[in-house]
Amino acid sequence: MGRFIFSKEYKFIHCGYTDAFPERAVEKLGLDEVKLNSEIAKRAVLRSDRSNSRLYMQVYESAKRHLARQEYGAAATLFQFFLKQYPGDTCAQNSRGFCLIPDSPSEAGDIIQDALKRGLTNRCLGYYNLCCCLILQHDYDSALRTAEKYWLEFRNNDDICEALIWEIQDGECTLCDSKNVQLSLVDLCVSISEKIDDKARLHSWISRKNVFIENEKCDIDTESKC
Structure with a gap:
């Protein structure tokens, strides 16, 4: 503003x-x-965001190859070089933090949090990444509170998007292409709630997932009638 x-x-x-x-x-x-x-x-x-630029996409694709080989530091360094040319690019900053999540979740969390404060456009992806950082540090309560903050304060004004994310299972990170990061965040919170046996939060996130599924069915029905 x-x-x-x-x-x-x-x-x-x-x-x-x-x-x-x-x-x-x-x-x-x-x-x-x-x-x-x-x-x-x-x-x-x-406040610039060059995530659609040719240079950014070249960096992104190269970083993906490093991540697939578990070369997390090398992937993050690519975005660090990009940020030297375009300081303050919040998308690149979030991507740099994303690369560091498996090896350095605390450092990654600080980088992603700063990107959100600077106005990261894709808030859901930023908050999803923050939750991953907290889970890897075994701070499950903070991860759920972080997701809740996004859901209550920003979700209605955020676009549904596709993105490369980390799926976390037993402390291991696996790259995954999410078709809907908001739904991936819901699934993540369902998993955390089950893990810590928080029945109230589990019920809340399952209810949100059901609403999501119903809305998607309505959208499909609407499109089929057009």
């Missing part, structure tokens, strides 16, 4: 543009133009 506000302040200072506001309702403040321009430029760079 802040980026759009600053851009309108810039237009007002340089062009007198007031958008939908009448001129009498806008009060000109003594803003430092140099600082304003610097802040706009900084935010444009730091």
Whole structure:
């Protein structure tokens, strides 16, 4: 939101543009133009997301090959080099953390958490990755609370997406292509709740999964009638 506000302040200072506001309702403040321009430029760079760029996809595919060989540090280093060219790219930052999850879940969690704070677009993937970090550190309660936070605060405003994720079984990480990261998060929470025998949370997450399945059936029925 802040980026759009600053851009309108810039237009007002340089062009007198007031958008939908009448001129009498806008009060000109003594803003430092140099600082304003610097802040706009900084935010444009730091909030950039080049996940669809050719370079990013090359890095991504190379990292996948390293991950398949369990070369987690090498995979993470590729994204680290990318981030030196495009500092603050939250998608690349999340991907770097993702690569480190099997070997260094604590470090990975810090990197992913920072990407979320900086405005990671795909919040569900970020929160799923955070949960994986916490599970590998045997902090199951925090993993469930993290998932709950996403579900209650961000889920309704988040797009359903496909992504490469880690599936965790008995402390082992396996690469998996998820067709729906939100549903993968639900399955993960069902598994954790069963593991720690938390019946209340298990009931809650199973109910959410059932709603998900019903919604998908409705979508399929709707498409078949079209």
